[in-house]
Amino acid sequence: MKKPPYRAYQKKKKEEPPIHVPEKIDTPQAEQLVFDIYKLYNLITKHWKKLALTTAILLVSLSSWGIYKWHEISVEKQATLIVDKGLFYLRNGRKKEAIKYFNIAVSKFPSAPSSKIAAFLAGKLENKTLLLEKSRNSENFLISSPATTSLAANALNKKQINKAESLLDSIKRDKDWTYPEALEYREIIGLIKGNHQEAKDALDALKGDYPNLPITQLAQQLFSKD
Numbered sequence: 001m002k003k004p005p006y007r008a009y010q011k012k013k014k015e016e017p018p019i020h021v022p023e024k025i026d027t028p029q030a031e032q033l034v035f036d037i038y039k040l041y042n043l044i045t046k047h048w049k050k051l052a053l054t055t056a057i058l059l060v061s062l063s064s065w066g067i068y069k070w071h072e073i074s075v076e077k078q079a080t081l082i083v084d085k086g087l088f089y090l091r092n093g094r095k096k097e098a099i100k101y102f103n104i105a106v107s108k109f110p111s112a113p114s115s116k117i118a119a120f121l122a123g124k125l126e127n128k129t130l131l132l133e134k135s136r137n138s139e140n141f142l143i144s145s146p147a148t149t150s151l152a153a154n155a156l157n158k159k160q161i162n163k164a165e166s167l168l169d170s171i172k173r174d175k176d177w178t179y180p181e182a183l184e185y186r187e188i189i190g191l192i193k194g195n196h197q198e199a200k201d202a203l204d205a206l207k208g209d210y211p212n213l214p215i216t217q218l219a220q221q222l223f224s225k226d
Contacts, residue, residue: 079112145176180210184219
């Protein structure tokens, strides 16, 4: 068996810390801290250009994001003031004035959340299909669901039964909060087509799932009158 080289028998020299540590605090932890600081200093010295560039890019990105958010908040504040005026007039029965302000918000600040609500309200009050379609395609479930049922109601008023049924098919019980309204329209379609069983099925679903809603009582009255 060969002996290891002579160098293997040599004791490794204790590496001296790059910074002198006073004997009073000369502990392994203190030495390790000194070495870590020294390594970090060397790393920064060696790669300072890359670090400076990365920091600059980060600062620019954060500044751009901050400016974007500030602009977004500013736009929403302006849109909210206009929509609030419209809601004030709507609550006081002044429909024309309300629609006027809703349309202003939509035209001036189309991307603001408040303007999306204004678009739905204007579409609902004026029966504007285009605005309701845009609201329906919105990712905001607060306006997408009622926009769909509003379009279905408009189709029913125009005797477009197939279109109304297609719209109602897209309304899901576990996702859309206007599902009870969709069931009422299902009942109305059944009554229009003379299909009492279809109307009764819709009414039974309303009575079973939403017994205490006013819309259920209205649906019962519609069925009893037929």
